[in-house]
Amino acid sequence: MRLRPIPTAITLALLLATSACQKQETGTSTATPATTQAATAEADAKFADISKRWLDGWLEQQPVSATQTGKHDFDDRIEDLSAAGRQKFVDFSKAALAEVDALDASKLSRENQVDLAILRNQIRYDIWQLDTLQSWAWDPQIYNGLAGGALYTLMAREFAPLPQRLKSATARMEKIPALLAQMRENLDPARVPKIHAETVAKQNAGLNSIVDSMILPHADQLAGEDRKRLEAAAAALKQAVAENQAWLDKTLVPNAKGDFRIGQKLYDEKLAFALNSPLTRQEIRTRAEAAIKQTRAEMYDIARKVLAGKPNAPQAMPDAPSDEQQQKTIEAALELAYADRPARDKVVDVAKQSTAEATAFVKEKQLVSAPDSPVQIILMPEFQRGVSVAYCDSPGPLDKGLDTFYAVSPIPDDWTKEQVDSFLREYNTRSIHELSIHEAMPGHYLQLWHSNKYPSTLRAVLGSGSFIEGWAMYAEKVMDDANYMDGDPLMKLVQRKWALRAFANAILDQAIHVEGMSRDDAMKLMTVTTFQQEREAAGKWVRAELTSAQLPTYFVGYSEHMDLRGEVQKREGDKFNIKAYHDKLLSFGSPPVRFARQLMLDEPIK
Structure with missing residues (x-):
């Protein structure tokens, strides 16, 4: 999972710049190349102006997001x-959308056509979330995430x-x-x-842990009035957290009556915004069910070979096999893992070791250009657990030039021996290797390192969740195909289990959200x-x-990545180099992978 707990924003100074030599789409126009280039330059300039003004407004209204993105002009605001x-955000977004919709996308460079489509989707999503989904009225996680x-x-x-x-930090604590x-005023317990x-009642105290572990130990870095102000702000915040905890425990939790299922209409609308994919909910379901059937069959074949001659092998x-025979055989082989x-x-220690081994393997096999700096493995902050x-x-x-964090949640102190055993069976040594591939190398860490080098800051900030998460899952398949851990069959079994x-x-x-699936099912x-x-399933x-x-x-991202690579391999044949x-x-x-596909295959942007 790639962390993006809050929306992100971007600076004006590094607004995307499109190369003058980018390839243009061919069409039926009789305009000369010089005329076409001039029209494109004019359209790109107009798009850059609109984007700058939108980004400026976005930054102003999302200062915590701006900090996360690396724009630090608003670090003292929230x-x-x-x-x-x-309402200010909605009005701003609707005005920006009107300008964006008035642009003629066909006149833009190909790269800016992609960025225009991404920007339009984001603006519409912002409006929809505030006006239609209204999570500010029923989801306390928003406030907790912003505060932390x-x-x-x-x-x-x-x-x-x-x-x-x-x-x-002092200004924000104030x-x-x-x-x-605002949380207490906006939230309707009935919703x-x-x-x-x-x-959120469990996470609320995590604010104090940030203050105690990350801020107050460094108070001696300030002197005089600055230090007094910091200490006063910390004390006032702790009092506010205590008051909020009382409200959460005594008012919100006892009176919370809302349905966590958002229903078909909201779900389908949100899915379209979040994925920005041509795949519909029904198509996703059909593909996923087929993938489960095929992968279980592969696991059965691996399991039979692993169990051959073993005392715990099914008769x-x-x-x-029947469904029961397939189930028992795979389960018996997984027990070995x-x-x-x-x-x-030692979970974090194994995460560090496996990340180092995966990094060495990626470089040895020349699978993809690797980052030039290591990822930092840390304990997950309490407020995000x-x-x-x-x-x-x-x-x-x-x-x-700053660190990337691969954060691992520690096992809770209050878990029973049985709960710990269940967790460690799921996150066995090979599974932690798989986790490190997904989160670090060649998964999220590597992909985001590449992404942050791309000149379009807009595209980096509005990164597609399905491209990013899909890549991390695709990276697991790449490592399996390259026989990571010397082709260890139990590792291959675990990789398919993760799939x-x-x-x-x-x-x-x-x-769950549309069909009302029960917890038991x-x-x-x-x-x-x-x-x-x-434990994994309950979580x-x-x-x-x-x-x-x-x-x-x-x-969804994995499916699209696999489809795209398959088509490129088919086109390039023996010339294909991974x-x-x-x-x-x-x-x-x-x-979104749909646009990566169009850029990769030189297709029209749409």
Whole structure:
């Protein structure tokens, strides 16, 4: 999972610049090349002007997002989610959309045609989220994420001298109590789902942990009034957090009556915005179900070879197994992988080791150009725990030369021995290797490193979730095809199990939010059909309750990546070079795969 807890924004100074020599589409126009180039230059200039003004407004209204992106002019501010603040954002977005819609896309350069389509989708999505989805009225995670992100993004990376960042943190600590007050004013308990209320009630104290662990230990970097102001702001924030905790526990959680399922209309609309893919919900379901069937068949073939001569092998492993025979055979082989697992306190150590091994393998096999700096493996900050096991947190497109974090959530102290055992069976040693491939090398870390080098900052900031998550899953397949870990059959089995998880994600998300899938049915799909352990499946159920239209990004992007590579391989035949292909694909930044395809295959942008 690539971390993007809040929307991102970008600076004007580094607004995308399109090369004058970019290839133009051919058409029926009789204009001379010089005339066409002049028209394109004029259209590109107009697009750049509109984009600059939009980006300027976006930055102004999303200062926490701006910090995350690497634009630090507003590090002392936070978002305004009051009624007036929300309306200002909507009015601004509608005015920008009118200008964008008035542009003639056919006159733009190909790269700007892509960026125009991405920008239009984002503006429409912003309006839809505020006016139609209205998550500000029912999802307390928004406020919690902004409050934690406001401080964490300042302190996690050394983009400026520490005293300067502490002064910005002081200003934001002074403003967070007002954001928490907006939470209490905006949220309608009748619309807030119980799981959302309970999750934020557990995370709320994480704000204090950021203050105590990342800010106050450095208070001596300030002197005089600056230090007094910091300490006073920290004390006031802690009081505000305590007051908010009381409201969460006594008012919101007991009275939260909302349905976490957003329903078919909202789901389909959100899915279209989030994926920006030609695939419909129904097509995604059909593809995912077919992929599960094929992958289970591959796992059965691997399992039969692994179990040959083993004492725990099922008695019958025929060429054409029944569903029960297939299930038992795969489960028996997976037990061999589960037996090799880290100690409770060694998960992060194994993540570090596996990342180093995956990096060496990518370089040895010349699979793709690798980053020139290492990723930092860290414990996941407390205020972000509870949704996923790990994430990749790359620096913003404007923060150059800073660390990327591969954050791993520690096993909770209050888990029972049985819960820990279930977790470590799922995240056995080979699974952590798979996790490191996905989050770091050659997954998110590598792809985002390439993306941040692309000259269009707009495209980097508005990166496609399905391209990014799809690439990370595709990276797992690339490593498997290259026989990572010397072609270890248990590693191949685990890789396919992880693929099954992504296929199930795509089904779960729509089945839960649109079809009303029960927890029991969801758990069966995860624990039986796709071989997940109870702790993993229980956590995924919570994640599906807390989010929507994010879980399908893995499979949709993966499917599109696989389709695109297959077509390029077919066209190039023996001339196909996987490293050259990957480097070219990643040179486009992080656009929706539909646009990467059009750029790669020289198709019309639409």
